Amino acid sequence: MYDVDALRTLVPALSDGTAYFDAPGGTQTPAPVAGVVARTMTSGISNRGTVTASERRAEEVVRGARNAMADLLGADPRGVVFGRSMTQITYDLARTLAAGWSEGDEVVVSRLDHDANVRPWVQAAERAGVTVRWIDFDPQTAELTVDDVAAVLTERTRLVALTAASNLVGTRPDVAAISRLVHDAGALFAVDGVHATAHAGTDVGALGADFHLCSPYKFMGPHCGVLAASPELLETLHPDKLAPSTDAVPERFELGTLPYELLAGTSATVDLIASLGSGDSGTTRRERVLDAMAAIEEHEDRLRLRIENGLVDLGAQLWSRAARRTPTLLFRLPGVADADVHRGLAERGVNAPAGSFYALECSRRLGLGDTGAVRVGLAPYSDAGDVDRLLTALGELV
Numbered sequence: 340m341y342d343v344d345a346l347r348t349l350v351p352a353l354s355d356g357t358a359y360f361d362a363p364g365g366t367q368t369p370a371p372v373a374g375v376v377a378r379t380m381t382s383g384i385s386n387r388g389t390v391t392a393s394e395r396r397a398e399e400v401v402r403g404a405r406n407a408m409a410d411l412l413g414a415d416p417r418g419v420v421f422g423r424s425m426t427q428i429t430y431d432l433a434r435t436l437a438a439g440w441s442e443g444d445e446v447v448v449s450r451l452d453h454d455a456n457v458r459p460w461v462q463a464a465e466r467a468g469v470t471v472r473w474i475d476f477d478p479q480t481a482e483l484t485v486d487d488v489a490a491v492l493t494e495r496t497r498l499v500a501l502t503a504a505s506n507l508v509g510t511r512p513d514v515a516a517i518s519r520l521v522h523d524a525g526a527l528f529a530v531d532g533v534h535a536t537a538h539a540g541t542d543v544g545a546l547g548a549d550f551h552l553c554s555p556y557k558f559m560g561p562h563c564g565v566l567a568a569s570p571e572l573l574e575t576l577h578p579d580k581l582a583p584s585t586d587a588v589p590e591r592f593e594l595g596t597l598p599y600e601l602l603a604g605t606s607a608t609v610d611l612i613a614s615l616g617s618g619d620s621g622t623t624r625r626e627r628v629l630d631a632m633a634a635i636e637e638h639e640d641r642l643r644l645r646i647e648n649g650l651v652d653l654g655a656q657l658w659s660r661a662a663r664r665t666p667t668l669l670f671r672l673p674g675v676a677d678a679d680v681h682r683g684l685a686e687r688g689v690n691a692p693a694g695s696f697y698a699l700e701c702s703r704r705l706g707l708g709d710t711g712a713v714r715v716g717l718a719p720y721s722d723a724g725d726v727d728r729l730l731t732a733l734g735e736l737v
């Protein structure tokens with residue numbers, strides 16, 4: 340049984356009474372995670388090494404964080420790369436891959452994606468003289484199908500970049516099926532898992548993602564970004580790096596000194612997530628993570644349904660319609676401007692901003708221009724009381 344009350348007692352921010360529905364932008368941090376971040380900064384810590392205790396501590400933090408993310412994602416820890424953000428890592432990756440592209444090659448991006456999985460590829464393609472092709476989606480259903488991807492693949496496709504879930508409308512394309520098509524075409528597959536990783540168990544192998552990116556601050560962790568890839572694939576790539584820095588994988592992809600405190604916090608986050616399941620779900624952390632993510636998904640889906648029904652009752656227009664989706668709802672209230680909904684909710688202690696949330700192409704395709712609509716998203720700590728307050732507040736605004 341998923342115990343949301345127990346989790347809520349661990350999240351200090353919730354004690355201010357705010358109902359946080361802005362989790363797709365960033366989650367609130369549990370005290371055990373923040374405590375590990377602080378303790379890492381105040382314990383003796385030096386640059387990584389093997390001689391002093393503080394060097395070994397840094398080494399252990401990095402090793403621990405790679406293992407933790409590998410357990411969260413079903414990935415190989417030797418291919419886990421840390422960076423400042425998903426956006427930064429994607430820019431670096433695009434620049435590195437583009438060095439191997441030639442004129443006539445094609446790169447595929449989608450209109451469903453956050454701009455962080457669009458613009459870095461588009462800009463790298465333009466500089467390399469490579470053609471950009473766009474995967475469309477159906478704005479009526481918000482579905483992006485395998486056929487939509489098949490329609491743009493050619494023998495010149497070098498890379499396909501696609502999200503595992505839309506941060507604007509929640510759509511979860513069938514990434515595993517799409518990866519088979521992408522690989523049949525001989526292309527690499529870069530999957531934006533930033534939104535999806537927060538809401539469902541992830542298995543990068545089953546997804547067929549050559550590159551899988553996510554950001555721990557979307558699942559109650561610190562502000563950093565994570566790339567998971569096979570170490571063998573990373574060995575074939577040569578990013579710009581400083582002369583004295585190691586050429587080893589995955590360090591080759593990590594520019595400068597790693598933020599040890601954030602990495603330690605990331606490990607603590609995965610441990611915390613692993614503790615949220617039923618408790619009798621196997622012995623490995625990976626098994627416990629998957630059990631916990633299934634419980635979180637079920638909990639969030641239940642709350643999402645209540646919100647959705649409430650929105651329908653209020654006569655709201657909803658753009659989140661895909662059959663498979665995260666608990667992220669984009670809507671507009673009848674007769675109330677989006678900015679007024681955002682402000683009116685804020686006055687009532689409910690956080691749910693309006694915007695396109697950097698899913699610019701998606702917002703445009705939905706006919707919402709660059710300004711989007713109101714977004715409500717859930718987190719593992721969201722509860723029925725939050726939903727009551729949201730629906731009551733929306734009712735008052737209508």
Ligand SMILES: Cc1ncc(COP(=O)(O)O)c(C=O)c1O
Pocket residue numbers: 363364423424425426427453455456502504505506531533534553554563564697
């Ligand atoms: C789906 C999605 N992809 C990418 C990003 C960018 O992540 P980061 O802030 O780590 O660069 C976000 C952030 O909102 C997102 O929601």
